[in-house]
Amino acid sequence: MAGLTPSLNKAEFKASVIRHLHSTLGTDENKANNHAWWKATSAAVQELVLEGLRKTQKTHYMNDTRAVHYLSAEFLMGRLLSNNMHNFGVFTEAEKALKELGVNLTDVLEEEPDMALGNGGLGRLAACYIDSLATLELPAIGYGLHYEHGLFRQEIQNGEQIERPDSWRDYGNPWEICRPESIQEIPLYGYVETKYGANGGIQKEWHPAMIVKGVPWDIPVVGYSGNTVNVLRLWQSEASDYFNWDVFNAGGYVDAQRENVQAETISKVLYPNDETEAGKELRLIQQYFFCACSLKDIIRRYKRAHGDDWSRFVDQVVIQLNDTHPAIAIPELMRILVDRAELDWDSAWSICTQVFAYTNHTLLPEALEKWPVRMIEKILPRHIEIIYEINHRFLSEVEKTWPGDNAMKAKLSIIEEADEKMVRMGNLSVIGSFAVNGVAQIHSELVKKNLFPEFEEMWPGKLTNVTNGITPRRWLKACNPKLSALIDKKVGADWPLHLNKLTGLAKHANNKTFQKQFMKVKQENKIALAQEIEALTGIKVSTKAIFDIQIKRLHEYKRQHLNLLHILALYRRLLENPDYDMHPRVFIFGAKAAPGYKLAKDIIYAINAVAEKINADSRVNNKLQVVFLPNYRVSLAEKMIPAADVSEQISTAGKEASGTGNMKLSLNGALTIGTLDGANIEIAEEVGDDNIFIFGLTVDEVADLKASGYNPYDYYYQNPELKAVIDWLDTDYFTPGKPGALSSIKHSLLDGGDPYLCLADFASYADAHSRLDAAYRDQQEWAKMAILNTAHMGKFTSDRSIQDYVENIWKLAPCSVK
Ligand code: NBX
Numbered sequence: 001m002a003g004l005t006p007s008l009n010k011a012e013f014k015a016s017v018i019r020h021l022h023s024t025l026g027t028d029e030n031k032a033n034n035h036a037w038w039k040a041t042s043a044a045v046q047e048l049v050l051e052g053l054r055k056t057q058k059t060h061y062m063n064d065t066r067a068v069h070y071l072s073a074e075f076l077m078g079r080l081l082s083n084n085m086h087n088f089g090v091f092t093e094a095e096k097a098l099k100e101l102g103v104n105l106t107d108v109l110e111e112e113p114d115m116a117l118g119n120g121g122l123g124r125l126a127a128c129y130i131d132s133l134a135t136l137e138l139p140a141i142g143y144g145l146h147y148e149h150g151l152f153r154q155e156i157q158n159g160e161q162i163e164r165p166d167s168w169r170d171y172g173n174p175w176e177i178c179r180p181e182s183i184q185e186i187p188l189y190g191y192v193e194t195k196y197g198a199n200g201g202i203q204k205e206w207h208p209a210m211i212v213k214g215v216p217w218d219i220p221v222v223g224y225s226g227n228t229v230n231v232l233r234l235w236q237s238e239a240s241d242y243f244n245w246d247v248f249n250a251g252g253y254v255d256a257q258r259e260n261v262q263a264e265t266i267s268k269v270l271y272p273n274d275e276t277e278a279g280k281e282l283r284l285i286q287q288y289f290f291c292a293c294s295l296k297d298i299i300r301r302y303k304r305a306h307g308d309d310w311s312r313f314v315d316q317v318v319i320q321l322n323d324t325h326p327a328i329a330i331p332e333l334m335r336i337l338v339d340r341a342e343l344d345w346d347s348a349w350s351i352c353t354q355v356f357a358y359t360n361h362t363l364l365p366e367a368l369e370k371w372p373v374r375m376i377e378k379i380l381p382r383h384i385e386i387i388y389e390i391n392h393r394f395l396s397e398v399e400k401t402w403p404g405d406n407a408m409k410a411k412l413s414i415i416e417e418a419d420e421k422m423v424r425m426g427n428l429s430v431i432g433s434f435a436v437n438g439v440a441q442i443h444s445e446l447v448k449k450n451l452f453p454e455f456e457e458m459w460p461g462k463l464t465n466v467t468n469g470i471t472p473r474r475w476l477k478a479c480n481p482k483l484s485a486l487i488d489k490k491v492g493a494d495w496p497l498h499l500n501k502l503t504g505l506a507k508h509a510n511n512k513t514f515q516k517q518f519m520k521v522k523q524e525n526k527i528a529l530a531q532e533i534e535a536l537t538g539i540k541v542s543t544k545a546i547f548d549i550q551i552k553r554l555h556e557y558k559r560q561h562l563n564l565l566h567i568l569a570l571y572r573r574l575l576e577n578p579d580y581d582m583h584p585r586v587f588i589f590g591a592k593a594a595p596g597y598k599l600a601k602d603i604i605y606a607i608n609a610v611a612e613k614i615n616a617d618s619r620v621n622n623k624l625q626v627v628f629l630p631n632y633r634v635s636l637a638e639k640m641i642p643a644a645d646v647s648e649q650i651s652t653a654g655k656e657a658s659g660t661g662n663m664k665l666s667l668n669g670a671l672t673i674g675t676l677d678g679a680n681i682e683i684a685e686e687v688g689d690d691n692i693f694i695f696g697l698t699v700d701e702v703a704d705l706k707a708s709g710y711n712p713y714d715y716y717y718q719n720p721e722l723k724a725v726i727d728w729l730d731t732d733y734f735t736p737g738k739p740g741a742l743s744s745i746k747h748s749l750l751d752g753g754d755p756y757l758c759l760a761d762f763a764s765y766a767d768a769h770s771r772l773d774a775a776y777r778d779q780q781e782w783a784k785m786a787i788l789n790t791a792h793m794g795k796f797t798s799d800r801s802i803q804d805y806v807e808n809i810w811k812l813a814p815c816s817v818k
Helices: 010-023 034-062 081-088 091-100 105-109 121-135 245-249 253-265 281-306 310-316 329-340 345-355 373-379 381-401 406-412 425-432 441-451 453-458 472-478 481-491 499-508 512-537 560-576 598-615 634-643 661-667 680-687 699-707 712-718 720-728 743-749 758-777 779-791 798-810
Strands: 067-071 075-078 115-117 140-145 153-157 160-164 184-188 191-196 202-207 210-222 229-239 317-322 356-359 370-372 422-424 435-438 463-465 546-551 585-590 624-628 646-649 671-674
Touching (some): 010 034, 010 091, 034 091, 075 229, 075 634, 081 121, 081 210, 081 472, 091 105, 121 210, 121 229, 121 317, 121 798, 140 281, 160 598, 202 329, 202 381, 210 281, 229 253, 281 310, 281 317, 281 373, 317 345, 317 798, 329 345, 329 356, 329 381, 329 425, 345 356, 345 381, 370 373, 373 381, 373 422, 441 463, 441 680, 499 779, 512 624, 512 634, 512 779, 546 634, 560 585, 560 624, 560 720, 560 743, 560 758, 585 634, 598 624, 598 743, 646 661, 661 671, 671 680, 671 758, 720 743, 720 758, 758 779
Parallel strands (some): 067 140, 067 317, 356 435, 546 585, 585 624
Antiparallel strands (some): 153 160, 184 210
């Protein structure tokens, strides 16, 4: 792959940037501010990108390649300039070129708004996967929504989260290309007409009441040091041109405009809920809109090569559903094949069930998508008929496997027969796919054992595992240049493509010089983060302290409040004994709460209140500090992760499907304190039990404890320290003049039943922290453990995950671009 990279030398790069400053931006070197330099630099890089894109598309077309189509409602891309420069191998030259122009690349990179078109892990996973697909030279296209506003920007006012709109494209986005030639029209609402043909056959015709336009925006996805540039195609909704001309002509200009607004609302905003389903009509329309646009696009491309011959469709097309959010694509493809292409049902179903594969990301019941039948009926009247037909045929299969068992039918049915009938999107996805995967070994086992056990029995082998991964290009090479340079020297520079090469670091783990170099990099990264913390919050943190970081969405199951209880315990110990022996520690949080998730917002408020009190309390002797960094996002993660000593991965066992932040932190030499949950288990296997701090109940122990009737009060009364810190939340100590401001947390932990077992795990967690504190005192030992973490993360490259998908699910071949 190396050597094929289209590259620019320093002089050429400089000339290109200046040319863009002049002719793209209409400014010059003297007037340009950092924003203009960012745009000009991006434009210069985009020239390379587009050249690669053209070649890739031509090559894929000429070779009529089989491709994977990754359907995801979210792609959490972050910033692209640094990434694209690294992947093209022009970062260093560009840095030098700009320096000669008197411009600091680091400042320029800060001008780029994050593309925050996702909530968290699921969306970022999609972004890592399209990076790996391009890197591995696999024909692939990502399909999603071109949200006008991505995930909200978080401000903290008086300790509370305030949501502000995110406007990532306000001043133009240099990477995206509008493709009006590929606009699609998408029907909505209306009714279905049944027609009887001369031969007695039945034809269904959907008469939609509304048509919206799907406008594609392409974001090129640059593979690392290769020539493949794939595409992420994001659909924006617009009012259809001819839509509602009648109203318009009748003088109903204003009414017509109102409907335009409705059409354009579809891609306006990303829903900010992770792990819950709101059941909002607009969200269902979003899902259908991008699936319908994408399927039309896939079929248009297929037909260009194969005309109306559907026989090769399953050879050319595989569609991966990123969770159930795109599951409506299954009945949509059936509609196209049966109503439009006039295939018989069985042929159409056979195609569908060879094309779709589905990834499950959660077991939490509240996160499993269900849509009211009545809502689907209204918006997609033909699809509800198709869903019923799929279900009818499926239930006769169930009847064959479990004759006469109606309870089984009720359980497996796509339709949930409740007061309000619901469509279970998970069941639809399993039934309509040829492969279903969980995202870490334990999660996939639980999918088989607890979520879909009967499906496993009906179709042995359909349910499988692909453990998540992360791209080491963004999450080590680009975000941690100092560590990368050190690693280059030890194991060579090709580890970003072959992450297992990092095992070559293990033999240096005991080497004092290397330990010093490794820890020096960590220290420099901590100093940089400390400056960022001060700039963002005004808090001066001690860089001698252990940087203990928990970054992820705020959710009860992720247990930021368990972390907080332990912080309170340390605080108490320090107040009781100012000489309490602990290494100084800075606890750093980053987390957004779903705007409607009251307790999550209360926990953010509590962290901030506790932080304010502790940071101002001289009695803690500079041993304890707490920081909540506002507006956690990809670009902030890139600054935090390289500076972490400790990675908090403390979900209740069985609840975190995988986690991916755990991998990023460990890759950058942080030691994990974590439960045996999700990918933590596999991380522990890789790094070894001596290099990780595991605590808490296991999945089985959680189940046993719940079965035996868990009572949080047992732990509360039996552990005086735990009782004291929980009671503390009920005073106005942290919220002077506002007693009870933090009591919702206490309530959820006691009378609320402590659904995520914080109290049951508290003692074990505190003990793990004591072990960690003791381990840090031996700096050589700690350095060795940190090095071994980096050394043993090879498994977690997203290239390996994609390879697993390719071999076990997609059956794709790479296609190199010359
Ligand atoms: O997906 C996350 C899981 O919680 C993580 O354990 C896992 O590592 C990651 C990638 O597999 N799920 C997640 O991020 N979900 C969402 O963001 C989400 C968004 C919208 C929605 C439901 C869930 N309606």
